Amino acid sequence: MGNLYDKKSLNEIKNSLEKWEKETLQNWIKQVPEREKEFTNLSNIPIKILYTPADLEDFDYNSKLGFPGSYPFTRGIHATMYRARLWTMRMFSGFGGPEETNKRLKFLIEHGETGLSLAFDYPTLIGIDPDDPMAEGEVGIVGVSVPTIEDMRVVFDGINMGEVTTNMTINPPAPVLLSFYVGVAEMQGVPYDKIGGTTQNDPLKEFIAQKSYVFPPEPAVRVSMDLIEWSVKNLPKWNPISVSGYHIREAGSTAVQELAFTIADGIEYVRQLISRGLDVDEFAHRISFFWDSHINFFEEIAKFRAARRMWAKIMKEWFHAKKERSMWMRFHTQTAGVSLTAQQPWNNIIRTTIEAMAAVLGGTQSLHTNSFDEPFRVPSEFAAKIALRTQQIIAYESGIADTIDPLAGSYYVEWLTDEIEEKAWNYIDRIEKLGGMLEAVKKGFPQRELTDASYNYQKQVEEKKKYIVGVNIFEDNQVDEIRNVPLLEFDQAEIERRQKNRISKIRSERNKELWERSLNELRKAAEKDVNLMPYILQAAKAKATLGEIISTLKEVFGSYVEPPIY
Amino acid sequence: MLSLQYTKYQYKVLVAKLGIDGHDRGAKVIARALKDAGFEVIYTGIRQTPEQIVSAALQEDVDVIGVSILSGAHVHHMNKLMEELKNAGAEDIPVVVGGTIPIIDVDELKKIGVKEVFLPGESLNRIVDIVRRLAEEKRKAEK
Numbered sequence: 142m143g144n145l146y147d148k149k150s151l152n153e154i155k156n157s158l159e160k161w162e163k164e165t166l167q168n169w170i171k172q173v174p175e176r177e178k179e180f181t182n183l184s185n186i187p188i189k190i191l192y193t194p195a196d197l198e199d200f201d202y203n204s205k206l207g208f209p210g211s212y213p214f215t216r217g218i219h220a221t222m223y224r225a226r227l228w229t230m231r232m233f234s235g236f237g238g239p240e241e242t243n244k245r246l247k248f249l250i251e252h253g254e255t256g257l258s259l260a261f262d263y264p265t266l267i268g269i270d271p272d273d274p275m276a277e278g279e280v281g282i283v284g285v286s287v288p289t290i291e292d293m294r295v296v297f298d299g300i301n302m303g304e305v306t307t308n309m310t311i312n313p314p315a316p317v318l319l320s321f322y323v324g325v326a327e328m329q330g331v332p333y334d335k336i337g338g339t340t341q342n343d344p345l346k347e348f349i350a351q352k353s354y355v356f357p358p359e360p361a362v363r364v365s366m367d368l369i370e371w372s373v374k375n376l377p378k379w380n381p382i383s384v385s386g387y388h389i390r391e392a393g394s395t396a397v398q399e400l401a402f403t404i405a406d407g408i409e410y411v412r413q414l415i416s417r418g419l420d421v422d423e424f425a426h427r428i429s430f431f432w433d434s435h436i437n438f439f440e441e442i443a444k445f446r447a448a449r450r451m452w453a454k455i456m457k458e459w460f461h462a463k464k465e466r467s468m469w470m471r472f473h474t475q476t477a478g479v480s481l482t483a484q485q486p487w488n489n490i491i492r493t494t495i496e497a498m499a500a501v502l503g504g505t506q507s508l509h510t511n512s513f514d515e516p517f518r519v520p521s522e523f524a525a526k527i528a529l530r531t532q533q534i535i536a537y538e539s540g541i542a543d544t545i546d547p548l549a550g551s552y553y554v555e556w557l558t559d560e561i562e563e564k565a566w567n568y569i570d571r572i573e574k575l576g577g578m579l580e581a582v583k584k585g586f587p588q589r590e591l592t593d594a595s596y597n598y599q600k601q602v603e604e605k606k607k608y609i610v611g612v613n614i615f616e617d618n619q620v621d622e623i624r625n626v627p628l629l630e631f632d633q634a635e636i637e638r639r640q641k642n643r644i645s646k647i648r649s650e651r652n653k654e655l656w657e658r659s660l661n662e663l664r665k666a667a668e669k670d671v672n673l674m675p676y677i678l679q680a681a682k683a684k685a686t687l688g689e690i691i692s693t694l695k696e697v698f699g700s701y702v703e704p705p706i707y
Numbered sequence: 708m709l710s711l712q713y714t715k716y717q718y719k720v721l722v723a724k725l726g727i728d729g730h731d732r733g734a735k736v737i738a739r740a741l742k743d744a745g746f747e748v749i750y751t752g753i754r755q756t757p758e759q760i761v762s763a764a765l766q767e768d769v770d771v772i773g774v775s776i777l778s779g780a781h782v783h784h785m786n787k788l789m790e791e792l793k794n795a796g797a798e799d800i801p802v803v804v805g806g807t808i809p810i811i812d813v814d815e816l817k818k819i820g821v822k823e824v825f826l827p828g829e830s831l832n833r834i835v836d837i838v839r840r841l842a843e844e845k846r847k848a849e850k
Contacts, residue, residue, distance in 0.1 A: 263727045263778055267754075275727055275754070278783030283728070352729025352753055393732045479732075483810075483827040516827045517809040518779060595732050596739045603831050612828045623810050705752040707722075707735040707742075 143203035155195050182440040184395040192552035209545045213453040216546040217504040218469040223542035229507035230532045235260035235285035236519045237636045239295035242285035258308040260284035266353040268314040268691030271640040280637040288687040293321035303331035307338035313355035315342040316368045317690050320681035337378035343385045345406045349587045350392035360698035366413050371674035373424045380429040390433035391479050393595020396444045401568030402587050409578040421460045425467035434496040435477040445503025447562035474500035475509040481516050485611035489513035521629040651684035659683040667697040718842035720746050721769040723760045724753040728778035740831045757791040770842035776806040789819045801841040
């Protein structure tokens with residue numbers, strides 16, 4: 142037992158609280174009324190004027206919090222946290238062709254970034270080649286174009302893949318990009334047990350939010366699970382999945398929905414892997430997560446803490462994991478892109494700072510900080526450097542990282558952590574009743590919840606129930622301030638031409654027989670119940686392009702078309 | 708009581724996602740706001756080509772086309788769409804666009820015939836008002 146307060150002390154506190162409310166607070170409110178009728182956070186949870194021990198009745202320290210590195214991991218997954226090793230500063234980067242991105246990665250490494258994270262362009266994200274008619278005008282804009290193993294080789298030219306870890310934000314084509322990565326690491330002479338990084342590879346949230354889906358839900362999940370199963374057996378340091386709340390949040394969910402839907406996705410994947418005959422402790426430690434850190438500071442911190450506690454409980458009590466590592470919720474965080482404004486864009490530096498602080502106080506394992514120019518375009522070098530420096534200032538100057546989970550024990554933070562957790566469990570119950578997340582997605586449940594939440598939020602902004610500085614309060618129409626932001630410039634048309642030329646050269650020079658055979662074997666494998674990863678790796682090495690591999694799979698699996706719900 | 712009220716759906720708008728980006732939050736919020744304001748809304752879903760959009764607009768006989776693009780490829784795609792609209796003889800349908808569009812691109816988009824460009828942070832009320840005005844103008848011109 143570890144109750145924080147005995148009954149007697151709690152009663153005394155409650156009595157004095159009541160006295161304060163009646164005698165002091167009421168008088169004050171009469172003279173100085175509150176600014177708002179109701180204060181709510183982004184999950185629309187009403188926030189009280191004051192939190193006291195009376196809000197933490199029956200709060201049991203040992204079962205709710207425990208200690209860092211021990212169950213239920215509310216205070217952190219490692220016993221030493223940032224005292225031993227800071228979070229990985231991992232800036233999501235990529236634009237243009239492999240050459241431009243290689244240069245940007247080297248720039249960030251030179252300025253102290255400690256992990257890599259690749260942003261791919263839209264054609265790559267949906268598995269089409271740069272010369273596909275649908276790709277016209279889109280090559281290299283929102284990320285780097287990587288349609289072949291040769292492009293990946295150029296991205297990592299002069300970067301030792303045995304020394305860095307790389308996150309790849311890629312979903313349906315994840316097995317293809319992982320194959321390119323593994324293929325290039327082999328060329329560099331890096332053994333499989335030294336290849337580290339992450340493939341996002343989270344198919345369900347594609348249907349809920351990110352919308353870079355390709356295959357229908359069931360084959361999409363199969364391809365993703367194939368990657369995970371292959372990876373846990375072959376790449377001991379790879380995180381084959383990053384179960385992502387980020388996109389769910391950016392698409393308009395509340396913090397509670399982000400937490401609930403993402404954990405429900407995670408539950409579905411664990412079930413899928415167990416049903417393949419894997420032991421939970423064989424793979425659970427390789428599952429990682431990815432959260433958004435939005436602008437409501439304490440709400441985010443509470444969410445991160447609740448997430449760790451919930452996942453630990455699920456792994457231990459639902460799936461009977463034995464190893465502690467299987468219960469760790471390791472996660473990456475990105476500050477909220479949607480919280481940034483085009484108006485008065487320099488203010489975005491401050492927003493990102495607040496959000497990054499919440500992520501660190503929430504115990505993240507790695508962090509991307511957005512650049513202030515992202516409402517307009519992919520970041521310039523200058524803007525990306527400020528974003529990276531923001532993390533370094535938090536890490537090295539602020540003292541925030543010097544003690545573990547410093548907000549634990551705050552009446553407010555503990556109350557809010559419990560509140561968010563409880564509301565998330567309610568959602569998870571509803572999803573369980575629908576038959577789990579795969580079924581819920583097929584029924585459109587999380588999709589509709591998001592559509593409602595994002596519309597409600599927009600109305601709150603419109604009605605000034607939620608404020609955005611420069612947008613609905615303190616607007617100043619300083620158009621020149623916006624016009625003068627130095628944006629990243631590059632010749633997109635030229636890059637598109639270069640990428641098209643490179644791919645046609647690769648097509649004409651490759652061994653036709655090997656290439657054709659690899660795709661035929663892949664097609665046959667897709668029709669059967671076998672793991673696709675070895676076939677995709679073989680095709681990638683035979684210089685099959687991303688578009689060719691994905692179209693081969695589409696022939697078997699079909700393509701998903703979303704019912705237009707709004 | 709019988710009265711000469713407008714039908715529930717006074718005007719018809721096509722809300723379209725042009726190009727291959729999947730960011731549909733904005734498009735859906737706008738679609739819902741227009742619907743709440745009494746418009747009949749056709750939402751295309753994501754990954755639409757200019758040909759698909761023009762053909763849907765003609766088939767549904769819409770008063771306004773509202774395009775959402777968050778890929779940065781707006782200038783390229785809008786050029787194609789306006790061209791396609793011209794080829795189909797449907798330049799009379801007013802087109803508006805919104806998304807992550809830098810202010811420096813507004814002039815270029817207006818030059819090719821886009822009636823209004825909505826930048827990040829735009830208010831729903833203003834969007835609804837402008838779409839209504841464009842629809843009214845189109846109907847008037849038809850008379």
